[in-house]
Amino acid sequence: MNRGGEAAAAFRQALALGADPALHRYYLASVSGEEAAPSAAPGHYVETLFDDYANEFDAHLVGLLGYQAHGTLARHLAGLGRGSFRFALDLGCGTGLCAPHLKPMVQKLTGVDLSRQMMDKASALGLYERLVHADIVDYLKGTDERYDLVTAADVFIYVGDLAPVFAALDRALAPGGIFCFSAESAAREDADFELLPSLRYAHSERYLRGLAARHGLDVVRLVHAPIRDDQREAIAGMFVYLQRPENLRPGAPMRLMRQ
Numbered sequence: 001m002n003r004g005g006e007a008a009a010a011f012r013q014a015l016a017l018g019a020d021p022a023l024h025r026y027y028l029a030s031v032s033g034e035e036a037a038p039s040a041a042p043g044h045y046v047e048t049l050f051d052d053y054a055n056e057f058d059a060h061l062v063g064l065l066g067y068q069a070h071g072t073l074a075r076h077l078a079g080l081g082r083g084s085f086r087f088a089l090d091l092g093c094g095t096g097l098c099a100p101h102l103k104p105m106v107q108k109l110t111g112v113d114l115s116r117q118m119m120d121k122a123s124a125l126g127l128y129e130r131l132v133h134a135d136i137v138d139y140l141k142g143t144d145e146r147y148d149l150v151t152a153a154d155v156f157i158y159v160g161d162l163a164p165v166f167a168a169l170d171r172a173l174a175p176g177g178i179f180c181f182s183a184e185s186a187a188r189e190d191a192d193f194e195l196l197p198s199l200r201y202a203h204s205e206r207y208l209r210g211l212a213a214r215h216g217l218d219v220v221r222l223v224h225a226p227i228r229d230d231q232r233e234a235i236a237g238m239f240v241y242l243q244r245p246e247n248l249r250p251g252a253p254m255r256l257m258r259q
Contacts, residue, residue, distance in 0.1 A: 015028070023044075023045055026199070027199070037160055038195075050117065051115050068226065077178070085148045087147045087148055087174075088105075088108065089109075090109060091155055092113055092153070093112060093118075094115070094118045099125055103127045106149060110131070110147075111128045114134070147177060149180075150173055151179075152181035154182055155181065157184055157201055162203070166212075166215045169215070170215060178242070179241075179244075180241045180242070181239075182237055184227060185236040186207075192204060205238060209222075217242040218242065218243045220242065222239070224237070
Protein backbone atom coordinates (compact mmCIF):
# COMPACT_ATOMS: atom_id res chain seq x y z
CA MET A 1 0.00 0.00 0.00
CA ASN A 2 3.12 2.23 -0.04
CA ARG A 3 2.52 3.35 3.56
CA GLY A 4 6.10 2.74 4.64
CA GLY A 5 6.15 5.35 7.40
CA GLU A 6 3.18 3.81 9.16
CA ALA A 7 4.62 0.33 8.74
CA ALA A 8 7.95 1.46 10.24
CA ALA A 9 6.15 2.96 13.24
CA ALA A 10 4.27 -0.30 13.78
CA PHE A 11 7.47 -2.37 13.63
CA ARG A 12 9.20 -0.03 16.12
CA GLN A 13 6.26 -0.41 18.47
CA ALA A 14 6.38 -4.19 18.08
CA LEU A 15 10.09 -4.17 18.99
CA ALA A 16 9.41 -2.01 22.03
CA LEU A 17 6.78 -4.51 23.16
CA GLY A 18 9.20 -7.44 22.93
CA ALA A 19 8.56 -8.90 19.47
CA ASP A 20 11.19 -11.13 17.84
CA PRO A 21 14.09 -8.67 17.40
CA ALA A 22 15.79 -10.35 14.42
CA LEU A 23 12.54 -10.65 12.50
CA HIS A 24 11.17 -7.20 13.25
CA ARG A 25 14.46 -5.41 12.59
CA TYR A 26 14.44 -7.13 9.21
CA TYR A 27 10.88 -5.89 8.63
CA LEU A 28 11.81 -2.40 9.81
CA ALA A 29 14.88 -2.18 7.59
CA SER A 30 12.76 -3.05 4.55
CA VAL A 31 10.56 0.04 4.95
CA SER A 32 12.92 2.48 6.63
CA GLY A 33 16.24 3.87 5.48
CA GLU A 34 17.06 4.56 9.11
CA GLU A 35 17.95 0.94 9.86
CA ALA A 36 20.92 -0.89 8.35
CA ALA A 37 19.74 -3.89 6.36
CA PRO A 38 20.77 -7.24 7.85
CA SER A 39 23.06 -9.38 5.73
CA ALA A 40 20.30 -11.94 5.08
CA ALA A 41 16.71 -12.73 5.98
CA PRO A 42 16.37 -14.55 9.33
CA GLY A 43 16.60 -18.28 8.70
CA HIS A 44 13.50 -19.10 10.75
CA TYR A 45 11.52 -16.54 8.74
CA VAL A 46 12.48 -18.15 5.42
CA GLU A 47 11.88 -21.69 6.67
CA THR A 48 8.46 -20.89 8.12
CA LEU A 49 7.43 -18.82 5.11
CA PHE A 50 8.06 -21.65 2.68
CA ASP A 51 6.78 -24.44 4.90
CA ASP A 52 3.46 -22.56 4.98
CA TYR A 53 3.65 -21.71 1.27
CA ALA A 54 4.55 -25.17 -0.05
CA ASN A 55 1.11 -26.42 -1.10
CA GLU A 56 0.23 -23.45 -3.29
CA PHE A 57 3.76 -22.27 -4.13
CA ASP A 58 3.95 -23.38 -7.77
CA ALA A 59 0.45 -22.24 -8.70
CA HIS A 60 0.85 -18.84 -7.04
CA LEU A 61 4.41 -18.07 -8.14
CA VAL A 62 4.17 -19.26 -11.73
CA GLY A 63 0.47 -18.81 -12.41
CA LEU A 64 -0.26 -15.55 -10.60
CA LEU A 65 3.11 -13.79 -10.39
CA GLY A 66 4.38 -14.90 -13.78
CA TYR A 67 7.59 -16.27 -12.28
CA GLN A 68 10.02 -17.26 -15.03
CA ALA A 69 13.48 -17.26 -13.44
CA HIS A 70 13.80 -21.06 -13.42
CA GLY A 71 13.15 -21.39 -17.16
CA THR A 72 15.26 -18.36 -18.09
CA LEU A 73 18.20 -19.54 -16.00
CA ALA A 74 18.15 -23.00 -17.57
CA ARG A 75 17.62 -21.74 -21.11
CA HIS A 76 20.71 -19.55 -21.09
CA LEU A 77 22.66 -22.31 -19.34
CA ALA A 78 21.85 -24.65 -22.21
CA GLY A 79 22.91 -21.87 -24.57
CA LEU A 80 26.46 -22.05 -23.22
CA GLY A 81 26.85 -25.31 -25.13
CA ARG A 82 28.63 -27.14 -22.31
CA GLY A 83 26.89 -30.45 -22.87
CA SER A 84 26.14 -32.75 -19.94
CA PHE A 85 27.18 -31.96 -16.36
CA ARG A 86 28.10 -34.89 -14.12
CA PHE A 87 27.21 -33.52 -10.67
CA ALA A 88 24.83 -30.60 -10.25
CA LEU A 89 23.71 -28.80 -7.10
CA ASP A 90 20.41 -26.90 -6.99
CA LEU A 91 20.72 -24.41 -4.11
CA GLY A 92 17.40 -23.39 -2.58
CA CYS A 93 15.67 -26.01 -4.70
CA GLY A 94 12.22 -25.39 -3.19
CA THR A 95 9.53 -27.52 -4.81
CA GLY A 96 11.91 -28.44 -7.63
CA LEU A 97 10.80 -25.94 -10.28
CA CYS A 98 14.29 -25.99 -11.79
CA ALA A 99 14.64 -29.76 -11.84
CA PRO A 100 12.70 -30.53 -15.08
CA HIS A 101 14.78 -27.89 -16.87
CA LEU A 102 18.11 -29.04 -15.40
CA LYS A 103 17.71 -32.81 -15.48
CA PRO A 104 18.19 -33.17 -19.28
CA MET A 105 21.59 -31.47 -18.84
CA VAL A 106 22.86 -33.30 -15.74
CA GLN A 107 23.62 -36.87 -14.71
CA LYS A 108 23.13 -36.50 -10.95
CA LEU A 109 21.16 -33.68 -9.31
CA THR A 110 21.28 -32.74 -5.62
CA GLY A 111 18.90 -30.22 -4.06
CA VAL A 112 19.36 -28.20 -0.85
CA ASP A 113 16.67 -26.18 0.92
CA LEU A 114 15.68 -24.85 4.35
CA SER A 115 12.03 -25.91 4.04
CA ARG A 116 11.17 -29.58 4.57
CA GLN A 117 7.66 -29.04 3.21
CA MET A 118 9.05 -27.67 -0.04
CA MET A 119 11.52 -30.54 -0.30
CA ASP A 120 8.69 -33.04 0.06
CA LYS A 121 7.21 -31.56 -3.11
CA ALA A 122 10.59 -31.74 -4.82
CA SER A 123 11.05 -35.36 -3.78
CA ALA A 124 7.73 -36.33 -5.38
CA LEU A 125 9.13 -35.30 -8.79
CA GLY A 126 11.63 -38.16 -8.71
CA LEU A 127 14.28 -36.01 -10.41
CA TYR A 128 16.74 -35.48 -7.57
CA GLU A 129 19.20 -38.18 -6.59
CA ARG A 130 19.55 -36.51 -3.20
CA LEU A 131 17.75 -33.81 -1.21
CA VAL A 132 19.32 -32.15 1.84
CA HIS A 133 17.59 -30.03 4.49
CA ALA A 134 20.20 -27.36 5.24
CA ASP A 135 21.25 -23.74 5.00
CA ILE A 136 23.01 -23.28 1.67
CA VAL A 137 26.23 -21.82 3.12
CA ASP A 138 26.43 -24.54 5.78
CA TYR A 139 25.99 -27.18 3.11
CA LEU A 140 28.65 -25.70 0.81
CA LYS A 141 31.09 -25.47 3.71
CA GLY A 142 30.52 -29.03 4.82
CA THR A 143 30.15 -31.04 1.63
CA ASP A 144 32.95 -33.21 0.28
CA GLU A 145 31.35 -33.26 -3.16
CA ARG A 146 32.77 -31.22 -6.05
CA TYR A 147 30.10 -30.00 -8.43
CA ASP A 148 30.61 -29.01 -12.04
CA LEU A 149 27.28 -27.13 -11.96
CA VAL A 150 25.78 -25.08 -9.10
CA THR A 151 22.52 -23.20 -9.63
CA ALA A 152 20.51 -20.78 -7.49
CA ALA A 153 17.24 -19.59 -9.02
CA ASP A 154 15.48 -16.83 -7.06
CA VAL A 155 17.43 -17.72 -3.92
CA PHE A 156 19.49 -14.58 -3.35
CA ILE A 157 16.37 -12.46 -2.88
CA TYR A 158 16.70 -13.69 0.72
CA VAL A 159 20.46 -13.12 0.99
CA GLY A 160 21.93 -9.63 0.85
CA ASP A 161 25.61 -10.21 1.58
CA LEU A 162 26.70 -12.88 -0.90
CA ALA A 163 30.35 -12.95 0.19
CA PRO A 164 29.81 -16.00 2.49
CA VAL A 165 28.13 -17.88 -0.36
CA PHE A 166 31.01 -17.22 -2.75
CA ALA A 167 33.59 -18.08 -0.08
CA ALA A 168 31.87 -21.39 0.69
CA LEU A 169 31.58 -22.12 -3.02
CA ASP A 170 35.37 -21.94 -3.36
CA ARG A 171 35.71 -25.52 -2.15
CA ALA A 172 32.54 -27.00 -3.67
CA LEU A 173 32.84 -25.86 -7.31
CA ALA A 174 35.04 -28.09 -9.45
CA PRO A 175 37.65 -26.69 -11.87
CA GLY A 176 35.85 -25.70 -15.05
CA GLY A 177 32.54 -25.71 -13.16
CA ILE A 178 29.66 -23.31 -13.76
CA PHE A 179 27.90 -21.31 -11.05
CA CYS A 180 24.73 -19.66 -12.34
CA PHE A 181 22.07 -17.73 -10.46
CA SER A 182 19.39 -15.07 -10.70
CA ALA A 183 19.25 -11.81 -8.76
CA GLU A 184 16.89 -8.87 -8.63
CA SER A 185 18.49 -5.71 -10.02
CA ALA A 186 19.19 -2.94 -7.50
CA ALA A 187 18.09 0.55 -8.45
CA ARG A 188 21.45 1.95 -7.34
CA GLU A 189 24.73 0.69 -8.79
CA ASP A 190 26.70 2.30 -5.95
CA ALA A 191 25.04 -0.05 -3.43
CA ASP A 192 26.14 -3.66 -3.06
CA PHE A 193 22.62 -4.71 -2.15
CA GLU A 194 19.31 -3.23 -1.01
CA LEU A 195 16.52 -4.64 1.14
CA LEU A 196 13.25 -3.66 -0.52
CA PRO A 197 9.77 -3.15 1.00
CA SER A 198 8.86 -6.46 -0.66
CA LEU A 199 11.21 -8.08 1.93
CA ARG A 200 13.47 -9.14 -0.94
CA TYR A 201 17.08 -8.21 -1.58
CA ALA A 202 18.26 -6.66 -4.85
CA HIS A 203 21.91 -6.58 -5.94
CA SER A 204 23.97 -4.33 -8.19
CA GLU A 205 25.76 -5.69 -11.24
CA ARG A 206 28.95 -4.00 -10.03
CA TYR A 207 28.77 -5.97 -6.78
CA LEU A 208 28.20 -9.31 -8.49
CA ARG A 209 31.04 -8.77 -10.96
CA GLY A 210 33.33 -7.73 -8.12
CA LEU A 211 32.56 -10.87 -6.12
CA ALA A 212 33.20 -13.04 -9.16
CA ALA A 213 36.58 -11.41 -9.78
CA ARG A 214 37.68 -11.69 -6.15
CA HIS A 215 36.92 -15.41 -6.19
CA GLY A 216 38.62 -16.14 -9.49
CA LEU A 217 35.42 -16.77 -11.44
CA ASP A 218 35.03 -15.64 -15.03
CA VAL A 219 31.76 -14.01 -16.12
CA VAL A 220 30.84 -16.03 -19.21
CA ARG A 221 27.35 -14.57 -19.58
CA LEU A 222 25.17 -11.98 -17.82
CA VAL A 223 21.61 -11.49 -19.05
CA HIS A 224 19.17 -8.78 -17.99
CA ALA A 225 15.60 -10.12 -18.01
CA PRO A 226 12.43 -10.02 -15.86
CA ILE A 227 12.13 -12.47 -12.97
CA ARG A 228 8.45 -12.17 -12.00
CA ASP A 229 5.64 -9.65 -11.68
CA ASP A 230 4.90 -7.68 -8.52
CA GLN A 231 1.99 -5.26 -8.17
CA ARG A 232 1.42 -5.90 -11.90
CA GLU A 233 4.89 -4.67 -12.82
CA ALA A 234 7.76 -6.77 -14.15
CA ILE A 235 10.65 -7.11 -11.69
CA ALA A 236 14.00 -6.49 -13.41
CA GLY A 237 16.61 -9.15 -12.83
CA MET A 238 19.98 -10.51 -13.82
CA PHE A 239 20.96 -14.03 -14.79
CA VAL A 240 24.64 -14.54 -14.10
CA TYR A 241 26.86 -17.36 -15.40
CA LEU A 242 30.29 -17.75 -13.83
CA GLN A 243 32.99 -20.31 -14.54
CA ARG A 244 35.94 -21.48 -12.47
CA PRO A 245 39.02 -21.74 -14.69
CA GLU A 246 40.19 -25.29 -15.34
CA ASN A 247 43.56 -24.64 -13.71
CA LEU A 248 42.13 -23.19 -10.47
CA ARG A 249 41.74 -25.87 -7.82
CA PRO A 250 38.90 -25.71 -5.27
CA GLY A 251 40.13 -23.84 -2.20
CA ALA A 252 43.15 -22.40 -4.02
CA PRO A 253 44.12 -18.75 -3.39
CA MET A 254 42.00 -16.36 -5.43
CA ARG A 255 43.51 -13.93 -7.92
CA LEU A 256 43.24 -10.25 -7.08
CA MET A 257 40.49 -8.21 -8.68
CA ARG A 258 41.77 -5.69 -11.21
CA GLN A 259 41.58 -2.10 -10.03
